[in-house]
Amino acid sequence: MGVSDMIIAAVILAGAAYILYRSIWKKKGHCCGCSGGSCDKK
Amino acid sequence: MSVQASNKRQEEVGESQRGVLRPVEKRTITVAVAGNPNAGKSTLINAIAGTKLHVGNWPGVTVEKKEASFDYGGRRIKLVDLPGTYSLSPYTQEEIIARDYLVHERPDLIINVVDATNLERNLYLTVQLMELGIPVVMALNIYDEAEAKGYRIDVQGIEQMLGITVVPTSATRKSGLDELLQSVLATADDPAGHIPQQLNYGEDIEAAAQFMAESLHKSHPSLVDKYPKRWLLLKLMEGDGNLQKEVNIGQEALLDEALHHLKRAHGEDIEAVMADTRYSLASGLTREVLQKPELRKTELTEKIDRVVLNRFLGIPIFLAAMWITFKLTFDLSKPFSDWIGTMISGPFKRWAEALVGFIHAPDWTASLVTDGIISGVGNVLVFVPVIFAMMFFITFLEGSGYMARAAFVMDRAMHAIGLHGKSFIPMLLGFGCNVPAIYATRTLENQRDKTLTALLIPLMSCGARLPVYVVFIGAFFPSHAGTVLWSLYVMGIALAIMMGFIFKRTLFRGEAPMFIMELPPYRMPTFRSLMIHTWEKGKHFLIKAGTYILAFSVIAWFLLNLPWGVEHKKDSYLGQVGQVVAPALKPLGFGQWEAGSSLIAGLVAKEIVVGTMAEIYVKKDEDKKKEKPTFAEDLKEVGISFAKASKDSLANVVSTAGITSISADESAEKAAERNPLREELKKQYTPLGAYAFIVFVLLYIPCVVAIVAMVQELGSWKWFGVTFVYQMALAWGAAFIVYQGGRLLGLGG
Incomplete structure (x- = not known):
């Protein structure tokens, strides 16, 4: 695995980790459908 | 009045x-x-x-x-x-x-x-x-x-x-x-x-209110500005504890002086006197403005309720309604799920491979896209029709007014666990998604009911668990799909009642309060409203597929391919974790490291169990030398197979033949091509082990989002700790009983 491969892999993993953080932790326990008002907002 | x-x-x-x-x-x-x-x-x-x-x-x-x-x-x-x-x-x-x-x-x-x-x-x-x-x-x-x-x-x-x-x-x-x-x-x-x-509340109350108003103007002028004055006066006189605390004048002589005469005339409970006055007004006004026809015949709602709420028939009817829901869900959605499966493992995979080749991306990224993202996300998307069909029927039951009856008929069972029928409503919402169900516990009157209900909600089988059930049921129990699915939901409810019974005698001692619940009249939901709310309930599965299932599929692919150049997935990081867990799962009939890895990944979201299994089990088909169809041929295949799926779905729902009639004449090779994961699972599990596995998936903790919701709503990690421990123990114990009990009964092994 070359340096360029490692950089690409790191970028992809960082993107995936960010999506996980944003969709699970940052929403503080609200499911994805909440934006449509289908469940309650605090 | x-x-x-x-x-x-x-x-x-x-x-x-x-x-x-x-x-x-x-x-x-x-x-x-x-x-x-x-x-x-x-x-x-x-x-x-x-x-x-x-x-x-x-x-x-x-x-x-x-x-x-x-x-x-x-x-x-x-x-x-x-x-x-x-x-x-x-x-x-x-x-x-x-x-x-x-x-x-x-x-x-x-x-x-x-x-x-x-x-x-x-x-x-x-x-x-x-x-x-x-x-x-x-x-x-x-x-x-x-x-x-x-x-x-x-x-x-x-x-x-x-x-x-x-x-x-x-x-x-x-x-x-x-x-x-x-x-x-x-x-x-x-x-x-x-x-x-x-x-007008009558001379006495109005006089006391007048006295209080004058006193308040002198002693607490800021309160008169802050609150609607008449409301403030009436609430203080009623002895509204919350307001007294808020304005901090609950114990003052002002109140005693104002209420002294009232209490002598009407007794201590001024609130009841005022409530009576309000009821009298509502009642008198209704008499004045409403003319009802004489009841000549029993209304339809009452007629239906005589049967549905019958003390002997109520629960069997509820169970039958659930069974019909699951049967229809399967019959309606299976052809579409199969169609999506065929499209993802065929044309979409080919198009993705072509795209990666076109942009000259490194070789490993082609594997990431096809074996990671398409296998992971694709195998979750396959079950979107099932989820939407289930949400459609649940929405119908909600909109028709039947779900309120379900809560009513469950009232007696709920009392056995120290709750009342109202707690069953958030639990029923949990069939869609546990997260809003946990938030819905805030409608319950006291903290004890709220906490106990929130602890039991994860045992309600949410839509995210459906993909796991469906893939295993499709592989092992295709001719009894509806019944097996129904058994899982009933098991969830039964175990919730059992756990509630245990909690009532340990952590939550006390009796349930009285249950007063309004039963709305039966209504036929409009098609538009059904569609809107089915979409509202189901869409977050799509959003999940595009966000954290996608993200976790990528991470899982890396975890299955690191250390870099690893020969066997068993030796990868995720494989090693699976191997650590596997011995604990062996008595349950699924002691493979693959099952352990998938269940660990499923802690993020239950659909990920299927996605990870697809990444692990589904072999690359690079050695197949079949001629690839052209783009136009692929498009034609997409259209034709969709038309066939629609026809099969309609035939399934209309006929009583059920879903087995659809694929009975399908060759093993074609089935493997259409759903490779299902075929791999057949080689790895026995039917008894497969059922134990889905029981485990039903009962172990639902997902990270539900955990965060629980911590938010109950305001403490303590209850998450309780949930985690009891659910893991319950999942292991139930799967153990299913597998070992089944073996003892000679059901295989």
Whole structure:
């Protein structure tokens, strides 16, 4: 695995980790459908 | 009954800083929508503003206040949907949310949504809203049903007696909405001319109120500015604990002095006296304005309820309704799931490979896309039709009014675990998604009920677990799909009752409070409303597939391919974790490292169990030398197979033959090509081990989001700890009993 491969892999993993953080932790326990008002907002 | 014009009240309001009522000119008109549970507030807002608030034909759907803004007649109107309440007393979370908003936020006016078929009960709240000194417009909703029942309501009579504008509406048919909005604008333009009349509570109470008003002006002038004065006086006299704490005058001599004479005349319970007066007004007003036809025949709702709520038939009917729901879910959705599976493993995979080759990406990225993302996300997307079909039928049951009956018939079973039937409503919501169900526990009266219900909700099988069930049921029990699925849901409910029973005797001692639940009339939900709410419930599975299932599929691919160049997935990081867990799973009939890795990954979200299994089990087909079809041929195949899926789905639902008739003549090779994961699972598991596996998936903790929701709602990690420990133990124990018990009974191994 070359340096360029490692950089690409790191970028992809960082993107995936960010999506996980944003969709699970940052929403503080609200499911994805909440934006449509289908469940309650605090 | 006695109503008097409150000119004095208007003067008082005019004097107070917060109570000054000016025409609403340029700024947004804020309108609070308040009413009894199930009066149609959310439906009315949806009909007016085109939003998609969650609507169900049962009380307590709106837990928090929600907003919708729109333009009408050149003005901006913001509707605030308050939770349904029967009064403005501070006893439940809904009441506290509604009254805090009305008292502290002071909207420009209130639309009081009144169920025209239940006038007397709804007017009790109306009387309390009128005490707030905020202009009220009454939407006399469900008016079409009242008319159909032969009710004759004197709308002008209500207007004259209460001093408010009354507009007959039907939110489901969208009738009367223009008139309602015009009344809103007219009231906003002249609020002082639309102050409601006030109920006279009788000489004694009014005299005490007058005395208190004068004393308050002298001793606490700031309070008079901060709160609607008449409301403040009445609530203090009622002994409203929350308000007394808030204004900090609960123990003062002022109250004792004002109430001294009252208590001598009426006894200690002034609140009951005032409640009686309000009921008398509501009752008297109803007698004046409502004419009901003589009941010649039992109404349809009552006829159905005689059967559905029968003490012996109630629970069997509930179980039968669930079984039919699951059977129809499978029959309707399976051909579409198969179609998506074929498309993902065929054309979409080929197109993705071609795209990666076209941009000259490194070789490993092709594997990441096909074996990681497409296998992971694709194998979850396969089950989207199942999830939507399930949500459609659950929405139908909600909208028809049957779910409220389900809660009612479960009341006795719930009492056995120290809860009452109202707790079953959040649990039923959990069949869709555990997260909103956990939030819905805030409708329960006390913290004990709320915590206990939230702890039991994860045992309700949410839609995210469906993909796991469906892939295993499709592989091992295709001819009994509906029954096996039904058994899982029933097992979830039965174990929730069992755990509740244990909790009642350990962590949550005490008796359940009385259960009073309104049973709404049966209604046929409109097709549009069914579609909207099915989409609302199901769409977050799509969003999940595009967000954290996608993200975790990528991470899982790396975890299955690191350390870099690893020969076997077993030796990868995820494989090593799976190997650590596997011995603990061996007595359950699925001691493979693959199962361990998938279950660990499933802690993020249950659908990921399937995605990870697909990444692990599905072999690359690079050694197949088959000629690849052209893009045009692929497109043609997509269209033809979709038409066939639609035809099969219709035939499945219409016929009683069930889903086995569809794939009975399918060759093993074709089935493997269409659903490679299912075929791999058949090689790895026995039917008994497979059933134990899905029982484990049913019972172990649902997902990270539900955990965060629980911590948020219960305000402590302690209860998450309790949930984690008991669910893991329960999942292991139940799967053990299923597998080892099955072996002892000679059901395989």
